[in-house]
Amino acid sequence: MTSPADVGLRRARRPEWAGRNYTLLTAAAVVTNLGSQGALIAAAFAVLESGGDAGDVGLVAAARTVPLVLFLLVGGALADRLPRHRVMVAANSLNCLSQGAFAALVLTGEPALWQMMLLAGLGGTGHAFFSPASEGMLMSSVSGDQAGRAFALYRMAMHGAGIGGAALGGALIAVLGAGWVLAIDSVAFLIAGALRAFLDVGHIPAREAGGGMLADLRDGWREFTGRPWLWAVVTQFAVVNAVVTAAEAVYGPLVARDELGGPGPWGLALAAFGAGTVGGALVMMRWRPRRLLLAGSLSVFPLALPSAGLAVPLPVWALAAVMFLTGVSIEIFGVSWMTALHQEIPEEKLSRISAYDWLGSIGMVPLAAALAGPAESAFGRTSALWGCSALIVLLTAAVLTVPDVRRLTRRTEKVTAAPVASASAEGAVGRPG
Structure with a gap:
């Protein structure tokens, strides 16, 4: 008993x-x-x-x-x-x-x-x-x-x-x-x-019969494009993820080989990034920023630092510190982003929006990895790395010009059936929680 x-x-x-x-x-x-x-x-x-x-x-x-x-x-x-x-x-x-x-x-x-x-x-x-x-x-x-x-x-x-x-x-x-x-x-x-x-899945309402797979995809697309904060951030990360991959998966090992003493130092830097993601998650266990996407978007700026650190290049200890900070920052964004999706997207459309998010996040990664070598040949490795940093800074600054990104505010209860219009500047996004 x-x-x-x-x-x-x-x-x-x-x-x-x-x-x-x-x-x-x-x-x-x-x-x-x-x-x-x-x-x-x-x-x-x-x-x-x-x-x-x-x-x-x-x-x-x-x-x-x-x-x-x-x-x-x-x-x-x-x-x-x-x-x-x-x-x-x-x-x-x-x-x-x-x-x-x-x-x-x-x-x-x-x-x-x-x-x-x-x-x-x-x-x-x-x-x-x-x-x-x-x-x-x-x-x-x-x-x-x-x-x-x-x-x-x-x-x-x-x-x-x-x-x-x-x-x-x-x-x-x-x-x-x-x-x-x-x-x-x-x-x-x-x-x-x-x-x-x-x-x-008993708590999830039964799905209404729809008009087929294509109709579902069109409905998801309307949900995606009808929320400026959503498509703006996904577009931003389509490029950010691509250039981060080029910098860290292609140029990073080359810089480590030529400037830092081999794969060991680069492995240490990647381990520091991993530790930073855990540290960032710990931060977000306690911190609940009121303006979700403003806090998340500001935390994207440090993602430009590893490319700049490799361009210099920084000594190993400094590069590891930069990678740790980047890991913390990406977790602040990640948790803020998931919380915003959870709050704003109707439950019955979560997976379709997630699919558009994933597609935007990885769609340009193979292209960036393929173009990293030609870019190095055309501009030089150092210039290519500085270019990666500049793109991240410029795109993040551009996203912050979207009013909904600055105004989307944490609420205490999830909205499960909000119309697309609620994501506008005059809608629920701007209301305090």
Whole structure:
């Protein structure tokens, strides 16, 4: 028999806003991030160990990214049409099978490049359907004025698992080999899918019959374009994410090799960024800025610092400090952004808006990575890095000219059926919470 003291103890351990769905989602995210971060490293080593070169590694990475971009909008529309947890479980099942097949190929022989590209593409397809459903499910599982704290804790758990997964994956590759790390990732998807199968969607209103997938996508597009703060920030990050990727994934290792003493210092800087994301989530567990997007957008300016630091280049300790600050800043933006979406977007459209958000965030990343080399040849590495910093500063300053970005204000209760017009300057965005 449960005593009142036992009930009180459980409540003390788990805050009121951390309900059953939220707890399951967070636990599943930790499991998948532990496996997936190591698997990304393992996939690259699997390509190299099979006789491939850096170009082949890029082809496998592109094979994962292309279907992710192609199917995101379909995934978002499907997740708003079907029970989201079923879409998530189906996507996890596809990832489990594709990673299991990848592991089997690596463990039993030398996999062909086309096989690895095909399996990476299946993984990207699963991600395309999973991500909008996951974000919509998370936002519908949190309510009240503690949503920001819930999102901060969720992101902190994910980032912490990702840091640990990358470190553990690297160690296990050295001891067991890339194939076993891919197999572990397959099992992680299996466990996460099982956890997500227990999510309760009874609180989500039944979806009304619509006019089909294209009608759903058009409806989501109208929701997206009808909110200036939404499309302005997504457009900003389409470029910001692209130039950050070019600076940190392409130029960073080159600067480390030529100026900083090799991969070790760059690894330290990336680890400092990871620590900063955890620190930023801790900040957002306590800080609840009233003007959500103003605080979030101001925190984007520090993202220009790593490119500038690499252009100088800064000594290792200073670069690590810059990367730590950048990690803190991006979490302040991330939590503020999720809170704004949770507050302003109707529940039944969350996954479609999430899909447009994801598409904007990653759509230009492959192009930027491909153009980084030609840009270095044309302008020089230092000028290209300064150009990355300048683009981030200019775009962030431009976003701050959008009135809704400056005025969107935190409310204590989520609006679940606000019309698109409520995002205008005269609408709910400008009202105090």
